[in-house]
Amino acid sequence: MSAPTLAPRTTPSGYLLPSIHSAPPFFTQQPNPNTQAVVTEHWTKLILSYARHRRLFMLRVEDAEVAGNDWDEILRNEQIHRRLLPSHLEHIITDMVEKNRAVYEPARQTRSVLLYWRTPEEWAEVLHGWADATGQLNTILTFYEIIEPPVPSQLSGIPMTLLRKAISVLAKTSRAQIISVADGEGVRLLPGNSSR
Known part of the structure; x- marks a missing residue:
């Protein structure tokens, strides 16, 4: 078979594509x-x-229809x-949602998903770890301060939907408390299962 060689190759963004990507x-x-x-x-x-490599959170069926986007x-x-x-992408997206690797965003449609390259539980740990490392446990933070921190973090640019899910995970384990603040919602991240 004189097909193209099946070998990994690196994209312009520095992502290493697996060899299967060269198989028609x-x-x-x-x-x-x-x-x-x-x-x-x-x-x-x-x-x-790839989404994790590029920090992409959304995937739409349209990304397969139109060239010139982040997913090319x-x-x-x-x-x-x-x-x-x-x-084909719609089929893959449906499967990802069924396996909890993505969620339809916005809800009540099936052409756009929020990707879980980290699960809400993993994001909850990232959020809690960030608050601990930056000395912000027991401090009231607005959602905006988390998404757009003065010093870029792993949470920079995280979609609000995903942030809410992460906070909800922490709230269930008594490590976060949602608080109303002047310009919307905020959260107080708590130390967690400390033995007092």
């Missing part, structure tokens, strides 16, 4: 459900890994003249 069938929805399940799992891992490096492979079709 990877971009085609497979008729066999078992084969498609494997392809979908590979795409899911690729999407989440993985949704297209010009070397083999292939691209992921919108219907």
Whole structure:
């Protein structure tokens, strides 16, 4: 078979694409459900890994329809003249939501998702760790101060929906308390299971 070489390659953004990205069938929805399940799992891992690399939080079916967006490096492979079709991406997105690796955002539609390259539980730990490291436990913080901190952090630019989910996780373990503040909502992050 004189197909293009199946080898990993690095994108302009510095992301290392797996060798499967050079296989034309990877971009085609497979008729066999078992084969498609494997392809979908590979795409899911690729999407989440790439999103983490680029700090992308949203993925839309339109990203497969229109060129020139943040997702081009993985949704297209010009070397083999292939691209992921919108219907295939929609199938992958549905699977990701079913497996709790993404959530429809906004709700009540199926063409746009918030990606969980970190789960809300993992973001909760990042948030709590950040507050602890910056000496802000027991301090009332607005959501804006968390999303747009004076010193960039892992939380910079996190979507509000994801921040709320992380805070909710912390609230359930008595490590966060939601507080009304003058310009909306705030949170007090608490030390947690300290033995007093």
